[in-house]
Amino acid sequence: MVEVPDVPAPRRSLLHCLAFLVYLWTVTPVRRLLGYEPIVPESSIRTEIGVRFIRYSIENSLEGARAFEAATSKLVSMSVPDKLTPVEDDGIRGVWIGDEYESGHDGSNEPVIVYFHGGGYSTCSALTYVTGLSGIRKALKKIHNINMRIFSLEYSLAPESKYPTQLNEAIAAIEYVAKEYPNRPIILMGDSAGGNLVLAVLQTLKKSPSDKLPWLKLYLIHAVDKAKELKNRVSAAILISPWVDIVIPPTSHEANHAYDFTSIHTLKRMTQWFLPDGADVKDPLLSPVFADLSGFCPMFIHYGGRESFASDIERFIEAAKKARPALSLDVFVEPKAPHITPMMPPFFPDMAERGHVAIAHFVAKLISS
Template identity: 30%
Template sequence: MTEITAIRDLLSSKPRPVGWGERRARLDEVGTHWPVAEDIQCTDIQCDGIPGEWSTAPGSDADKVLLYFHGGGYCSGSIRSHRRLVTEAGRAARMRTLAIDYRRAPEHPFPAQHEDALAAWRFLRRQGIAAEDIAVGGDSAGGNLTLALIGRLHAAGEPLPRCAWLISPWTDLTMSGATLASKDAIDPIIHKAYLEELAGAYVPAGQDRGDPLISPLFADLHGFPPLLIQVGSAEALLSDATRLAEAAGIADVPVRLEIWPHMIHAWPVWNAGLEDGRRALCAAGAFMRNAGS
């Protein structure tokens, strides 16, 4: 059995959950299948009322920070579900990490998540961390939120982070990507009907899902910092990533697109049991260290 087959078996070992509570519990369960490494130090923090968590690996530079937004379709996911991913990314980047438990839909629809992301950014800046010493990253909806935060900062003429790291980003909530159909049969996690349910919970009725803050694929990316986009070839959201890379290239943004054969949505979450997850984090760590140099 290959490693990715074992991850697929883990994901399918129980019936697909229904209801927000069950979905949140299931994502926490599969995300914590492997615990955090023993040499990682984690500390709770309140970022102006928003729960967060610092993590530090041996040798991390305390003056540089990865600000991370978890995935989960804006409706699930947590610091807990993504802790192994975030802490090992910090190790690879040799930076401290700050993971944020932003508010989730449907209890808190758009733009609550954007307000929390901006508050976390402001919190870091008030701690004396320079913008160029902050990398911002996220997977799936967290990648969406990463791009939206940078767009808001750019529109306001504020200093931007050194780079953005995007894993399997959900960039188009209008659901126009071709791979939503062509990869549906092989993606064990993401399906169009599921995304429609998530988008319906997240986006208020009557709001245009093509709004660049909701679907950053349609944003003006001119002036954005360097982007690393990592996506699996077995993902329904593959075209969300490839079209973003094209849009960034058209806007003269330094962009690197990595398409990992046979990998599934947000596969670095299971890095402890997946060599390609560890390799992806090593590549991301080098990108974050070297961005702007």
């Protein structure tokens, strides 16, 4: 394993980030016209701007990154056509995306999605990627005439809240949604760290609460029957660029860092913030690439061929293919994409739309099966 040095994070304000975006929109097209090679190899102008801008904004102090994210979340939430309904219910915080289902239709077999956002467990919010979630809902409605609500969980962030706080809150969110819609199947969806959280949830629901777990405390599951009930309600998982191995640096970083916006220095800080004392980085609940995937629900995995997590995700896919009994697995690779493009349509519109369509097809296939 390569040792990643500690590098102090600069403090970049919202104004700094926006000024850099204006600079990129001004300079990048001119550089192309003058015949210069792309700074992000083999990329379109828009993709290069997206990768460089996102990288700049996340190579930031925790305070700077959170301030930037909070401001941009407010802006993007005003740009989507979907109804957004904040929720605070018995300790569960989040946002419902989409209108209420029509009265009398709760017996429908159309699932509801429970979504966990990325951000290394220390940044981002339930609304950070609302344009991506809105795009998925649009594809479902336009192509398959499926109206699907999404509950986006506002989980507690590190370093203020160490893992497994987020896992306990995720399980509580599933229980909340299961009570809200007792007759509908539930699909779990997460990007990056949110994908890591989805896989931790699936492993936890497989276990009996009496199983010995080295450092995980199950505050919310009090009986085997409750675990089985929630497990049976989860019909599938959608993983977008999931963080499946928390060892830093990611395996593909050296090959793909020029194409991707993820920062190993930021990842290292985030890992240190969310890990509990004495945690084993090869614990399957933290690094699901080491998990026993037998008995998992059907899964859809989307990732970019040029992202730093690519090789780790491919290792996870190979492990999933070896699971017995056989695991239902759909994989969509966007060959030239960086990290989590379906969640960022403003920067990667074509790649995001293809991801939305692929996810919509997966959901429709589930419903028809």
